[in-house]
Amino acid sequence: xxxxxxxxxxxxxxxxxxxxxxxxxxxxxxxxxxxxxxxxxxxxxxxxxxxxxxxxxxxxxxxxxxxxxxxxxxxxxxxxxxxxxxxxxxxxxxxxxxxxxxxxxxxxxxxxxxxxxxxxxxxxxxxxxxxxxxxxxxxxxxxxxxxxxxxxxxxxxxxxxxxxxxxxxxxxxxxxxxxxxxxxxxxxxxxxxxxxxxxxxxxxxxxxxxxxxxxxxxxxxxxxxxxxxxxxxxxxxxxxxxxxxxxxxxxxxxxxxxxxxxxxxxxxxxxxxxxxxxxxxxxxxxxxxxxxxxxxxxxxxxxxxxxxxxxxxxxxxxxxxxxxxxxxxxxxxxxxxxxxxxxxxxxxxxxxxxxxxxxxxxxxxxxxxxxxxxxxxxxxxxxxxxxxxxxxxxxxxxxxxxxxxxxxxxxxxxxxxxxxxxxxxxxxxxxxxxxxxxxxxxxxxxxxxxxxxxxxxxxxxxxxxxxxxxxx
Amino acid sequence: xxxxxxxxxxxxxxxxxxxxxxxxxxxxxxxxxxxxxxxxxxxxxxxxxxxxxxxxxxxxxxxxxxxxxxxxxxxxxxxxxxxxxxxxxxxxxxxxxxxxxxxxxxxxxxxxxxxxxxxxxxxxxxxxxxxxxxxxxxxxxxxxxxxxx
Numbered sequence: 277x278x279x280x281x282x283x284x285x286x287x288x289x290x291x292x293x294x295x296x297x298x299x300x301x302x303x304x305x306x307x308x309x310x311x312x313x314x315x316x317x318x319x320x321x322x323x324x325x326x327x328x329x330x331x332x333x334x335x336x337x338x339x340x341x342x343x344x345x346x347x348x349x350x351x352x353x354x355x356x357x358x359x360x361x362x363x364x365x366x367x368x369x370x371x372x373x374x375x376x377x378x379x380x381x382x383x384x385x386x387x388x389x390x391x392x393x394x395x396x397x398x399x400x401x402x403x404x405x406x407x408x409x410x411x412x413x414x415x416x417x418x419x420x421x422x423x424x425x426x427x428x429x430x431x432x433x434x435x436x437x438x439x440x441x442x443x444x445x446x447x448x449x450x451x452x453x454x455x456x457x458x459x460x461x462x463x464x465x466x467x468x469x470x471x472x473x474x475x476x477x478x479x480x481x482x483x484x485x486x487x488x489x490x491x492x493x494x495x496x497x498x499x500x501x502x503x504x505x506x507x508x509x510x511x512x513x514x515x516x517x518x519x520x521x522x523x524x525x526x527x528x529x530x531x532x533x534x535x536x537x538x539x540x541x542x543x544x545x546x547x548x549x550x551x552x553x554x555x556x557x558x559x560x561x562x563x564x565x566x567x568x569x570x571x572x573x574x575x576x577x578x579x580x581x582x583x584x585x586x587x588x589x590x591x592x593x594x595x596x597x598x599x600x601x602x603x604x605x606x607x608x609x610x611x612x613x614x615x616x617x618x619x620x621x622x623x624x625x626x627x628x629x630x631x632x633x634x635x636x637x638x639x640x641x642x643x644x645x646x647x648x649x650x651x652x653x654x655x656x657x658x659x660x661x662x663x664x665x666x667x668x669x670x671x672x673x674x675x676x677x678x679x680x681x682x683x684x685x686x687x688x689x690x691x692x693x694x695x696x697x698x699x700x701x702x703x704x705x706x707x708x709x710x711x712x713x714x715x716x717x718x719x720x721x722x723x724x725x726x727x728x729x730x731x732x733x734x735x736x737x738x739x740x741x742x743x744x745x746x747x748x
Numbered sequence: 749x750x751x752x753x754x755x756x757x758x759x760x761x762x763x764x765x766x767x768x769x770x771x772x773x774x775x776x777x778x779x780x781x782x783x784x785x786x787x788x789x790x791x792x793x794x795x796x797x798x799x800x801x802x803x804x805x806x807x808x809x810x811x812x813x814x815x816x817x818x819x820x821x822x823x824x825x826x827x828x829x830x831x832x833x834x835x836x837x838x839x840x841x842x843x844x845x846x847x848x849x850x851x852x853x854x855x856x857x858x859x860x861x862x863x864x865x866x867x868x869x870x871x872x873x874x875x876x877x878x879x880x881x882x883x884x885x886x887x888x889x890x891x892x893x894x895x896x897x
Contacts (some may be wrong), residue, residue: 532848535871542873543773564872571871586851609849 278736297494323569368466372399372452375424375462380404388447391438409443411434416596419451424460428510433470436635445474523581526572533573538567539721563733569708576710580695583717590722590746593629595622595636596673599656602637609644620657631718636677638711639738643679645705648735659739670743672724678737683730693726715740756812757782760846761792761828763820767869772877781888783874784811788842789823792816794830796838811841812893815883818847818854826861833862840894842887 287366310460348451363370369386378401379686384394390407397403408416414436423430430450435443545560552560599619603610610617617640625632643654659674684699691697695713712726715738719726724742758781762768768785775783786792791816793887794800799836800837814832832838842864855866865885870876887893 323860528849532764535848535869536764536770539770539876540766542876545768547871550887583859586853 283403316741329344335374363466368468370466370622371450371464373404373463373465375460378402386467389444391440391442391444391468392434407436409437411435413427414506420463421715422453423450423463427454427458430463430465432723433474443471444469445471480539480569509569520581520585523577524585527577527581530574531571534567538564539573541567573710576708577695579634580710580714580717583714583721586723588628590626590628592624593623593627593632595632595658597630598622598629599636600632601641605633605637606641606644609641612643613647615644615647615652616652617651617652618655618657620655622656622658622675623744625673625742627722627742628718635715635718635740636675638715639677642711642738643677643681643736646681646683646734647723650680654678670745670747672741672743675742676737680735683732683734683736685732686730688730689728692728752822753757755781755807755884756893757784758813758815758887759784759786759792759795759811761786761788761814761816761820761825761848763788763817767817770813770873771880774876775871778884779876781812782883789816789825789831790819792828793823796832802875806808811885813844815844815846818845818849826857829858829861829863842893844887 317349343371352669363383364385367385367389369389371380371382371386374381378398380401380403382397387394387397390397391392405413405417416432416434419432420430422428423425429452430448433447435447436446437443446467448467450463453462453464455461465721500544541560543561545557545564596619596708599622603619609615640654640656646653655678657675657678659675659676679698688699692699695714696709698707698709698712719740719742722742723746724740726738726740728736728738730736753830760768761770762771762785769776772785781797784795786795791800794813795802795805798805798809816825816828820828825847827892829845832841832843839846839862843862844867846866846867846869847862848857848869849855850868858866867879870879
C-alpha cells in the first residue's frame with residue numbers, strides 16, 4: 277500500500293510540475309509577443325489546453341486514489357469483522373494490560389468468562405487478580421512479572437472464582453509489547469475457559485488412580501494368596517516328611533517286640549509241645565502265623581516309606597538286566613507254578629536300580645500269584661516313546677507286564693494302588709496288600725505313573741509310564 | 749566252666765535281655781563254643797581289656813570271635829567296632845554284626861568299619877537255632893583263626 281501511495285504522489289508532483297511550467301511559458305510568450313494578438317490568442321489557447329489536460333489528469337489520479345483508499349478500508353474492516361467472529365466462536369476473551377498504569381481492558385467475552393455482567397469489570401490489574409483463586413494468585417502474579425521482565429510470552433492455566441462462588445479453569449496466553457527503548461509497556465492476550473477439559477483430565481486421573489489402586493490391591497491379594505499357598509505347600513511337605521520318617525521309625529521299632537513274641541512263641545512250642553494238647557499247639561501256631569503276617573506288613577511298610585526316605589540317586593539302568601535279576605529272585609515261584617514268561621527288548625533309563633527291581637518284582641510276582649486254573653503266562657515288554665512330560669520334552673515310555681490270569685473288575689482300579697487294599701480274601705491269596713502301592717510310589721518318585729487294564733477272568737495288563745531321563 | 753579245648757570262645761554284646769535269653773536258649777540247643785555275654789559296647793571293651801568288672805578274668809582269655817548288636821546304649825556297635833579295629837592286638841579278632849536292621853547303609857557301614865559278617869536277627873526261634881548252628885560250624889569248625897597264645 278505504501279508503494280502505491282508513493283508512486284501516486286510522484287505522479288501528482290509530475291503533472292503539477294507540467295502545469296506550472298506551461299503557465300510560465302504562457303506568461304513569457306505574452307511578454308515577448310506583446311503586440312501580436314493572434315499569436316497571443318494562440319498561445320493562451322495552447323496553454324489553456326495544456327492546463328486543462330493537466331488538471332483533468334490530476335483529478336483522474338485523485339479519483340483513483342480515493343477509490344483505492346476506500347477499497348483498502350473495506351478490506352480492513354472486513355478482516356477485522358472476520359477476526360472478531362472467529363474470536364467469539366472460539367470462546368476467547370481478549371485483554372490488554374497497560375503495565376505502567378496497571379489498567380486492564382478486556383472484551384465483553386472476558387466478563388462472561390469471569391462470570392461478571394457485561395462491563396462489570398473494574399478495569400485494573402488488581403481487580404483481575406482479585407478474581408483469581410487465592411491458591412493460584414501468587415503464581416499468576418509471579419509468572420506475569422517474569423514475562424514482563426524478560427519480555428517473554430506468557431502462558432498459564434489457573435483457577436478463577438465466579439461471584440456465585442463456582443470455580444472455573446482459565447487458560448491465558450499473552451504477548452509483551454515493547455516501546456522503542458525495549459521497555460515492556462503492555463501485554464496483549466487472550467483467555468479461554470478450560471474447566472471442561474480440566475474436569476475430564478481430573479476424572480481420567482482419578483480413574484487411572486483407582487485403576488492403579490485396584491491393580492495394586494489385586495496384586496497384593498495375589499501375592500498374599502501365593503505366600504499362603506507356598507507356606508501351605510511347605511507345611512504339607514514337612515508333615516509328609518514327618519509322616520514318612522514316623523512310618524519308618526515306627527515300623528522299625530515295631531519289628532523288635534514282634535520278633536521277641538515270635539521267638540518266644542517258637543521256643544514255647546519247641547520246649548513245651550508235649551505238655552500241650554492239640555488245641556494248645558494250634559493256638560501257638562496261630563500266634564506264629566499272625567507274627568509272620570505282621571512281620572511281612574511291617575517289612576512292606578518299611579519298603580513303602582523307604583521309597584522316599586531312603587531313596588538312592590538315579591543312575592543309568594538297563595531294564596533287561598533288572599528283569600533278569602527279578603526272574604532269578606523269583607525262580608522258585610516260577611518253577612512251582614510252571615510259569616511261561618516272554619521278555620521283549622527293554623530300554624535303558626535313568627532310575628533308582630533297586631526301586632526298578634522292586635517295581636518289576638512286585639508286578640511279576642502278582643502275575644505269578646493270580647494265575648487261576650492254568651499255569652501263568654506272562655509277557656513283559658516296552659512300548660516306544662509316544663509322549664512327553666509336561667515340564668520338558670522328555671520322552672516317556674511304557675513297561676508292560678501282561679498276564680492271562682484271573683484279572684479284576686476295573687471299577688476297583690483306584691483301590692488296588694492304595695496300601696492295604698485287597699480284592700481277595702487272605703485265605704485265597706496271601707499278601708499284605710501293599711505291593712501295588714509300592715509300585716505306584718516308585719513310579720511317582722520317577723515322575724511317572726502306573727495304571728492297569730483288566731476284566732474278571734480275562735487277565736490283567738499293568739503299564740508303568742516313565743520318563744527315560746531326568747533333567748538336573 | 750565247661751571249656752572244650754577244640755572249640756573256641758566268643759563274646760556277644762547285646763543289651764536287649766530278651767535277645768540275650770533267646771540267644772542263650774538257642775546256644776543250649778546248637779552252640780558248642782564258649783559264650784560270654786556283655787551288656788553293651790562299653791562293657792565289651794572292658795571285657796576285652798580285662799578291666800572294670802572283668803578285671804578278674806584269666807589273663808589268657810581272649811575271645812576268638814566278637815559278635816555285637818549295632819544299637820546299644822553308652823557305646824554302640826559302630827563305636828566298639830571302630831575301637832577294636834584301631835587296636836593293634838584286638839584288630840585281628842573277627843567281628844560279626846547281629847542286628848535288627850536290614851538297611852543297606854547299616855550293612856555297608858559295618859563292612860567298611862571291618863566287620864567280617866553281617867547277620868540279621870532271625871524272626872523265629874527255629875531260625876535262631878539254625879543261625880547258632882551255622883555260626884558254630886563255620887567259625888569254630890571251618891575257618892582257621894589266628895592263634896593268640
